[in-house]
Structures are given as C-alpha cells and as structure tokens.
Amino acid sequence: xxxxxxxxxxxxxxxxxxxxxxxxxxxxxxxxxxxxxxxxxxxxxxxxxxxxxxxxxxxxxxxxxxxxxxxxxxxxxxxxxxxxxxxxxxxxxxxxxxxxxxxxxxxxxxxxxxxxxxxxxxxxxxxxxxxxxxxxxxxxxxxxxxxxxxxxxxxxxxxxxxxxxxxxxxxxxxxxxxxxxxxxxxxxxxxxxxxxxxxxxxxxxxxxxxxxxxxxxxxxxxxxxxxxxxxxxxxxxxxxxxxxxxxxxxxxxxxxxxxxxxxxxxxxxxxxxxxxxxxxxxxxxxxxxxxxxxxxxxxxxxxxxxxxxxxxxxxxxxxxxxxxxxxxxxxxxxxxxxxxxxxxxxxxxxxxxxxxxxxxxxxxxxxxxxxxxxxxxxxxxxxxxxxxxxxxxxxxxxxxxxxxxxxxxxxxxxxx
Amino acid sequence: xxxxxxxxxxxxxxxxxxxxxxxxxxxxxxxxxxxxxxxxxxxxxxxxxxxxxxxxxxxxxxxxxxxxxxxxxxxxxxxxxxxxxxxxxxxxxxxxxxxxxxxxxxxxxxxxxxxxxxxxxxxxxxxxxxxxxxxxxxxxxxxxxxxxxxxxxxxxxxxxxxxxxxxxxxxxxxxxxxxxxxxxxxxxxxxxxxxxxxxxxxxxxxxxxxxxxxxxxxxxxxxxxxxxxxxxxxxxxxxxxxxxxxxxxxxxxxxxxxxxxxxxxxxxxxxxxxxxxxxxxxxxxxxxxxxxxxxxxxxxxxxxxxxxxxxxxxxxxxxxxxxxxxxxxxxxxxxxxxxxxxxxxxxxxxxxxxxxxxxxxxxxxxxxxxxxxxxxxxxxxxxxxxxxxxxxxxxxxxxxxxxxxxxxxxxxxxxxx
Numbered sequence: 001x002x003x004x005x006x007x008x009x010x011x012x013x014x015x016x017x018x019x020x021x022x023x024x025x026x027x028x029x030x031x032x033x034x035x036x037x038x039x040x041x042x043x044x045x046x047x048x049x050x051x052x053x054x055x056x057x058x059x060x061x062x063x064x065x066x067x068x069x070x071x072x073x074x075x076x077x078x079x080x081x082x083x084x085x086x087x088x089x090x091x092x093x094x095x096x097x098x099x100x101x102x103x104x105x106x107x108x109x110x111x112x113x114x115x116x117x118x119x120x121x122x123x124x125x126x127x128x129x130x131x132x133x134x135x136x137x138x139x140x141x142x143x144x145x146x147x148x149x150x151x152x153x154x155x156x157x158x159x160x161x162x163x164x165x166x167x168x169x170x171x172x173x174x175x176x177x178x179x180x181x182x183x184x185x186x187x188x189x190x191x192x193x194x195x196x197x198x199x200x201x202x203x204x205x206x207x208x209x210x211x212x213x214x215x216x217x218x219x220x221x222x223x224x225x226x227x228x229x230x231x232x233x234x235x236x237x238x239x240x241x242x243x244x245x246x247x248x249x250x251x252x253x254x255x256x257x258x259x260x261x262x263x264x265x266x267x268x269x270x271x272x273x274x275x276x277x278x279x280x281x282x283x284x285x286x287x288x289x290x291x292x293x294x295x296x297x298x299x300x301x302x303x304x305x306x307x308x309x310x311x312x313x314x315x316x317x318x319x320x321x322x323x324x325x326x327x328x329x330x331x332x333x334x335x336x337x338x339x340x341x342x343x344x345x346x347x348x349x350x351x352x353x354x355x356x357x358x359x360x361x362x363x364x365x366x367x368x369x370x371x372x373x374x375x376x377x378x379x380x381x382x383x384x385x386x387x388x389x390x391x392x393x394x395x396x397x398x399x400x401x402x403x404x405x406x407x408x409x410x411x412x413x414x415x416x
Numbered sequence: 417x418x419x420x421x422x423x424x425x426x427x428x429x430x431x432x433x434x435x436x437x438x439x440x441x442x443x444x445x446x447x448x449x450x451x452x453x454x455x456x457x458x459x460x461x462x463x464x465x466x467x468x469x470x471x472x473x474x475x476x477x478x479x480x481x482x483x484x485x486x487x488x489x490x491x492x493x494x495x496x497x498x499x500x501x502x503x504x505x506x507x508x509x510x511x512x513x514x515x516x517x518x519x520x521x522x523x524x525x526x527x528x529x530x531x532x533x534x535x536x537x538x539x540x541x542x543x544x545x546x547x548x549x550x551x552x553x554x555x556x557x558x559x560x561x562x563x564x565x566x567x568x569x570x571x572x573x574x575x576x577x578x579x580x581x582x583x584x585x586x587x588x589x590x591x592x593x594x595x596x597x598x599x600x601x602x603x604x605x606x607x608x609x610x611x612x613x614x615x616x617x618x619x620x621x622x623x624x625x626x627x628x629x630x631x632x633x634x635x636x637x638x639x640x641x642x643x644x645x646x647x648x649x650x651x652x653x654x655x656x657x658x659x660x661x662x663x664x665x666x667x668x669x670x671x672x673x674x675x676x677x678x679x680x681x682x683x684x685x686x687x688x689x690x691x692x693x694x695x696x697x698x699x700x701x702x703x704x705x706x707x708x709x710x711x712x713x714x715x716x717x718x719x720x721x722x723x724x725x726x727x728x729x730x731x732x733x734x735x736x737x738x739x740x741x742x743x744x745x746x747x748x749x750x751x752x753x754x755x756x757x758x759x760x761x762x763x764x765x766x767x768x769x770x771x772x773x774x775x776x777x778x779x780x781x782x783x784x785x786x787x788x789x790x791x792x793x794x795x796x797x798x799x800x801x802x803x804x805x806x807x808x809x810x811x812x813x814x815x816x817x818x819x820x821x822x823x824x825x826x827x828x829x830x831x832x833x
Contacts, residue, residue, distance in 0.1 A: 013425065020432040059492045063471045066496055066510070066764060069756060074508065075693050075767045084499045085467035089474040091498015092491050096482060204538045208564075208572050210601070217538060336483055396477070399470070408481050 063088065086398055093404045099129040099159060100393045102235070106401035111243050113395065113403075116312050117273060118284050122242040123249065124170025124269035125177060126311050129159035129234050132194045158197045161234045163253075164387065165311040165362040170269030175262040177253060179309075179362040184259060185252035186240055189232035195254070200224060271309065280304040280358065283321070285313030285366045290320035297324065297353055305380075306358040313366030315392040315409070319343075322370065325352050326377035332369075334392070334409040343373060343411065355380040364389050369411040471495065493762065505767050507753050513761035520755075520763075528587045529580075531613045532557060533634075536576045539596070540564040545634075547616050555608045557595065564603060565594030585610050614639060620647035622654045623816045626826045629659040632814060633677075636669030636725035641676035641706075648680075648708060658829030659710075660822065662717040662814065664743060668724025671700065671752060677729050679703040681710065681738045688728055689776075690752055690769040698769075714739040715825040718796060720789070723747035727779060728771070731794050735774040741796045742825040748781030748792030800824035 063085070070078045078084070093103040104112055111121060160182040166173045183191050200220060207217045232240070241249060244266045253260045273284045274292040281296055281303060283289050297303055322331070322345050330342035357380045359371050364387035372390070374380040390411035397403040465473060475495060479488050496510040511519055531550020534541035543561045546553045564572060566582045583591055589610050594603050617640045620631045629651040633640065651659070668674075671688075678687050679702040687700045716730045716739045727746045733739035752769040772778055781792035800821045812818035816826060 016429060017432050020429045023433060059475045059488075059495065060468055060472050062492055062496055063468050063499070065758075066499055067467070069764055070500070070503070070508075070766065073693075073754065073756075073766050073768050074503065075505075075751065075769055076503075077693060078503070081467040082470065083502055085471040087502020088471050088495040088499035091501065092475065092478055092495045094498065095491065095494030096478070096484075096486065098482075098484070101482065204572070208539045337480055391483070394481075396474070398474075399465075404474075406478065406481060407483050409483050 100407035103404045109403035118271040120269045123172040123264045124167040125172040126165045130162045160194045165309040167269040175264045181253040184254045190227040191237045280306045282306045285318040294324045304356045307363045307367045309362045310367035311364035318366040331373035331376040336409045352379045357383045359383040508767045511763040516763035529584045560598035562596045618643040627657040632662040636673035658713045660825045663722045663726040664719040665721045666726035674725035674728040679706040688771040690771045692769045718743045718746045723749040731773040742798045743796045746793040750780040
C-alpha cells in the first residue's frame with residue numbers, strides 16, 4: 001500500500017468513526033427529548049418541566065414525561081401506565097371530531113366488531129352521527145359532555161344520531177324503524193340534535209335582526225335548558241341502543257317533521273355475511289367473502305347483488321371482491337392522508353358477469369364505493385341514490401379490549 | 417488477517433455509535449438509563465408493546481393514516497389531554513400553550529385588555545362588570561352594554577372566549593368595538609386603547625335601604641386579600657348592620673389567598689389540613705396581624721359554582737362560627753393542584769393533595785356516570801335557590817331587590833342583628 005493510499009484509508013476511517021458517533025448522537029436526539037436532560041431532573045421534576053426552551057417535543061417523550069410526572073406527584077398512586085396510554089389514544093381519536101373515527105369502550109368495540117360480521121345485538125340497526133356541516137377548526141370533541149350554554153351559544157357541531165341500516169327482520173325492522181330516521185329521545189332522555197340547535201341559532205339571528213323579542217327567544221331557551229337537563233350525549237345514546245341482548249328501550253324517532261314513538265325489545269339479530277336468496281347475492285364486506293363470491297359466480301353470465309343495509313364494510317374484503325368481479329384497471333381515486341391513490345384492480349376478472357345491483361340509502365361506505373366501481377367498470381348499470389358517504393373506515397383493537405375506528409380514505413371519481 | 421482487521425473496525429464503529437447514542441447519559445455521569453437501552457435495542461414487536469410504544473403506534477397511525485389534514489402538534493396535545501383525563505379527576509388536566517397562558521393570567525389577575533368582564537349573549541357579549549378607571553370605563557362603556565363586533569368582525573353566536581381573545585392584545589394598541597348601549601337599538605363604534613389591567617376581584621357596595629355591606633369576591637387571586645381590605649376600609653365608614661360576602665360563581669384560585677382571607681377573621685387557627693399521596697399531613701394556619709373587627713353578622717353566599725379556595729374560605733368561616741352560609745350547596749372541590757410549566761409553553765395541572773376543613777369534613781364532589789351531581793360540597797345553613805324555570809337576568813345579580821339569594825342573605829343578617 002502506498003503512503004497516499006494508507007493516509008487516505010486512515011482519513012476515511014477517521015471520518016467514518018466521527019460520522020458514526022454523530023449518527024449515534026443524532027439517533028438519540030430523534031428518540032429522546034431534544035437537548036433536555038430528562039434524567040438529571042428526577043426526582044425533583046422532569047426534563048420537560050425544567051427547561052425553558054421553546055421547542056417541539058417528540059410525542060414519545062411527552063408521553064414518558066407526563067406519565068412520570070403523574071406517577072410522582074398525583075395524589076393517588078398511578079400504577080397502570082397502559083391505562084394512561086389508552087386514555088391518550090382516546091384523546092387523540094376524539095380530537096379528530098370525525099363521526100367515522102370513534103373511540104369505543106370494550107363493550108362498544110366488541111359489538112362493533114361483531115356487527116362487521118353481521119352479528120347484531122340491541123335494536124338490530126346501525127346508527128351513525130350525521131352532521132349538517134363539515135368540521136371546522138374549533139369543532140372538536142363531539143362526544144364530550146357539553147353544557148347547554150356551549151351547545152346553544154357556541155359553534156360546537158351537533159350531529160343527528162341517524163339510522164343508516166337496519167337488519168332485515170331484526171327488532172328495529174319489526175318496529176318499523178327506517179333508514180334516515182334520527183333519534184330524538186331514548187328512555188325520556190333528550191338527544192341534542194342538529195335540527196333543534198340549528199333552529200335555535202336561527203332564532204338568535206332573528207333576534208339580532210329584531211324580528212323577534214327577547215321574551216320570545218328566552219322562552220325557547222328556557223325550554224331547551226330544561227330538555228338539556230335530562231339529556232344524553234349522542235355517543236351514549238348510541239351505546240344504549242346497540243348494546244345488550246335483553247330489556248326494552250323506548251325511542252322517539254324523527255322522520256321528517258313526524259315523531260314516531262317505539263318500544264323495542266333488544267334481542268340478537270343476524271345478517272349473513274354471504275347468502276343467496278331468491279337468486280340475489282347478499283354480501284357484507286367481511287374477511288373471506290371474496291372466495292364465496294368467486295364460487296357463486298362460477299359459470300354465470302348474469303348475477304344480482306343486493307347491497308342494501310350494507311353500511312359497515314371493510315376496505316380489504318371490498319377490494320378483493322372487486323378483483324372477482326371487474327377486469328384489471330383503475331376505477332376512481334381514493335384520497336388518503338397526503339395524496340391520492342387509484343382504486344386499482346390488479347388481476348381482475350377478464351370475463352365478468354353482468355351485475356344487477358340492488359342499492360339504496362342504506363348502501364354506505366365500502367358498499368357504495370364497490371357499487372360505484374362496478375358501474376365505472378361497465379359491469380353494472382347505474383344504481384339509484386345511495387347514502388353519499390364514500391368513506392373507508394378501519395378499526396384497531398387495543399390490549400384492554402377497547403378500540404377505535406379511523407376513517408382512512410374518501411373515494412372520488414365514482415360513477416358519472 | 418484482513419478480515420479480522422475489518423471486523424475490528426466494524427466493532428469499533430458499533431462502539432462509537434453507541435458512544436454517540438449514550439453520550440447524553442455519559443455527560444450526566446450515569447450509566448445508560450433503561451429507557452435509552454430500550455430505545456437502542458428494544459424490539460418493536462406487536463405482541464407486547466409497552467405503554468409508550470402503544471401510544472406511539474396509535475399516534476403514528478393517526479398522523480399518517482387519517483384521511484383529512486391534521487396538525488401533529490394538536491394531535492399530541494389531544495393525546496396528553498386524554499392521558500391526564502384518564503385518571504378520572506376533573507382537576508388533573510393538560511393545558512395546551514394557549515390555555516396554559518390564559519390560566520396563568522387568571523391566577524395573576526393581571527393582563528392587557530380593556531378592563532371589563534364579558535358574559536355570553538345572543539348578540540355577542542354582554543358587559544358584566546366594568547373595572548374602575550380601566551380603558552373601558554374611560555371610553556364610557558357600562559354594565560349591560562352589548563359588544564357585537566370587534567375590529568369590524570361580528571361575533572354573534574360565537575363563544576365569548578373567542579371574542580375575549582380578540583379584544584386582548586398588546587399594551588398601547590387600540591381595538592374597535594361595535595357597541596349597543598343598554599336600552600338603545602343602534603350600534604355605535606368605540607375605539608378603546610388596551611392597557612395593563614389589574615382585575616378587581618373584590619367589589620363592595622353599601623346598600624342604604626338595609627344598611628348592609630355587599631361584597632362580591634369573584635376569585636381568589638394574588639391581589640384579592642389586599643383588595644378586600646381596601647373595600648372593607650371604605651365600607652366601614654358606613655353604619656353597617658352586617659356584611660354579605662358573595663362567593664357565587666367564584667371558582668376559587670390560590671390557597672395562599674384563601675389563607676390570607678381567613679386571616680381577616682381568625683388568627684393562628686387551622687385553615688385546612690392537606691393529605692398527600694403518601695399520607696403525609698400538612699396544615700395551613702391563618703396568619704396573625706391581619707384580623708379585622710367584625711361587630712356585626714356576616715353572611716356568605718355560595719352556589720354550585722363556588723369552588724376550591726372559595727369553599728375553603730366559606731367552610732372555615734362556618735366552622736369557626738364567623739359566618740352563616742346562604743344559598744345552595746357548593747361545587748365540592750376538595751383537592752389541591754400544582755401547575756407544572758412544560759418547555760413548549762404547555763402546562764400540566766395535577767392534583768397533589770386532598771384537603772379537609774377544620775371540622776374534618778371531606779367535601780369531595782360525587783357524580784354519577786353521566787357526570788351529574790350526587791353529593792358533596794358545603795351545605796348552606798340557609799337554603800335559597802334561583803328559580804330555574806325562569807331565565808335569570810344576570811343584570812339583576814347583586815341587586816338587593818331582584819336577586820332572591822341576596823335578599824335572603826340580607827334577611828338573615830337583619831334577623832340576627
């Protein structure tokens with residue numbers, strides 16, 4: 001080795017060594033508090049507390065520091081750190097203010113997962129929170145307790161707890177509950193709803209334009225305050241209606257201007273994930289249905305698929321079913337977090353059967369996207385008006401049995 | 417030989433990397449912390465996530481997979497709010513920077529604004545109190561006037577806090593307010609110069625008809641006890657038959673201030689006993705040298721919004737038989753919090769102890785699953801409620817003829833004196 005080569009090697013080695021130290025230190029910076037001595041501060045106080053620098057703190061450190069702060073200072077002993085983590089996750093999910101992204105307690109989450117498999121309890125229907133207006137910056141925490149003043153005077157968005165699908169033959173169906181009905185009272189508790197709040201806000205506007213008097217406005221206000229005193233938040237009401245296999249629940253529904261009172265006995269009810277009834281295929285987008293669908297269409301040139309009362313499908317199984325029914329290609333666009341993805345069928349079915357779709361307002365989410373894609377592929381004819389909620393929702397279980405749903409994509413560029 | 421050399425070099429690199437990684441620990445003269453080791457070598461397996469990893473997994477998932485735009489900073493703060501809320505204690509909470517600032521301002525009772533307190537109104541915000549000699553008072557604003565616009569923007573139907581944040585600003589700058597004076601229908605525009613405000617937390621009025629002094633204490637802030645003395649000095653010049661101290665809607669404040677206020681009534685007596693997480697007891701005792709002469713009955717007005725320091729003050733006066741409590745039950749906050757400022761301007765407010773009144777009463781609020789009041793709080797010696805089936809006009813608050821609870825308190829005093 002020549003001296004030049006030798007010194008070159010040495011230089012490279014030194015550079016590599018220095019680089020490695022720096023890389024190690026930078027790596028630590030990435031995972032640790034940027035420049036804050038988290039260790040030094042204990043037990044007096046945590047690193048987050050001591051320093052006065054204004055800087056953004058990585059989420060993991062925030063979690064670590066706040067949990068430690070609680071463990072050291074809180075009046076009762078904090079032993080279950082997992083509970084803190086799950087509380088934090090609840091906080092994050094709730095902060096999205098999104099009706100499709102919900103934190104669900106153990107019982108609710110269990111019921112939710114079973115519903116995706118077609119197994120219902122409670123009144124045998126699916127209820128969702130439907131908002132009249134899109135979310136804004138300060139419309140957070142729809143599920144949090146709110147006081148009357150906040151609901152009536154602030155800009156908090158209030159949903160309508162609305163039926164989006166019913167199990168055919170289930171308790172709600174038997175009681176005459178229809179898709180589109182929304183809940184006004186459950187067991188004498190008022191459920192604050194968008195319509196009432198909107199009409200109160202209109203009165204406020206009328207008052208400020210001197211169209212009505214202060215007395216007229218306060219009369220309505222006092223009446224609403226009384227109702228609010230015995231009210232139930234939409235999420236809680238939803239739990240009451242969807243959980244439980246026994247007992248009776250008294251519900252007042254609103255259908256247009258009409259109020260309908262029902263007494264519904266809670267009972268298990270069921271929708272098959274895959275069934276052929278009178279020549280029509282009923283399918284819910286749960287794991288494994290694509291294989292059943294594939295088998296069912298063997299040798300057929302014409303099929304009927306019933307997508308009614310289908311509001312809870314998963315995106316994976318839905319896309320697998322598309323593979324069975326449409327040729328290779330892209331059928332519309334999924335808008336995800338920061339970009340757009342084509343809704344792609346990779347292999348597909350080069351000789352698809354002609355599909356007749358049965359769909360209505362109770363065709364929602366994955367089912368609606370499925371219908372749109374079939375129409376776009378020219379496999380099915382355009383269907384009637386569906387729910388207009390083309391959003392894909394996933395769910396995630398947490399170790400204590402609770403879990404949450406998260407809206408991961410919206411579908412655009414559907415059928416013309 | 418060559419391979420060995422190479423291996424040695426790689427080993428050296430690994431060592432150097434670790435040196436870099438643990439440099440922070442080494443600097444602090446300690447062995448690498450378990451957490452640092454876990455970060456360097458810990459497996460990120462799905463099955464057994466530790467709580468921190470569990471949180472991070474969901475944080476990353478929501479930040480990257482949620483389909484609408486979101487701010488990761490807000491997501492993180494929401495997580496911390498949820499984390500602290502999971503303890504089920506309504507007083508242990510995370511305050512993101514903006515709220516933390518508001519909170520600090522409140523306890524210091526000094527900030528830059530126009531010197532008025534606002535309450536919600538269907539048309540914007542109603543002026544509830546105008547501070548003496550403040551910019552609002554100088555501009556001619558009065559209690560009952562309604563502010564509808566701030567710098568030309570209409571805030572009808574919006575939260576009052578939003579309006580307050582727009583009205584506050586830098587010292588010396590001006591704000592344009594659209595105002596409807598009480599009893600008028602036309603809006604006028606006033607320009608008000610912002611100034612540093614020391615919030616009056618104590619206001620006193622002599623009620624000539626009953627010869628009773630009416631003192632409203634709105635919070636227990638740093639200057640409260642001093643302001644209380646000033647108000648009492650002024651009222652003492654009148655032929656007083658008694659004093660009503662109004663703590664309705666008083667959310668409390670500083671424990672020190674409650675102790676100072678109690679010291680105006682009793683010397684060297686136990687105010688509260690605090691019990692911390694380890695069962696250690698500590699006692700706050702009233703100071704000597706501040707006691708005033710009270711040759712007439714004192715009534716204290718409380719309601720469900722009287723909390724914390726206000727409840728201590730009221731409860732201690734009751735326990736030492738210095739005052740009669742009139743009104744409804746109080747909120748029932750029997751715990752002490754400390755506020756830790758975090759490096760990015762956020763704060764963590766944490767319950768660190770529970771307190772007990774001299775009578776050893778635990779007044780902790782109990783609620784049902786829907787958050788509705790079940791029990792707790794101080795119980796008024798003389799009950800008086802505001803009729804909830806009528807909308808109470810807050811302009812009548814503190815009016816000795818129209819405010820039913822104040823009327824009751826005056827009756828109690830006149831009946832005793």
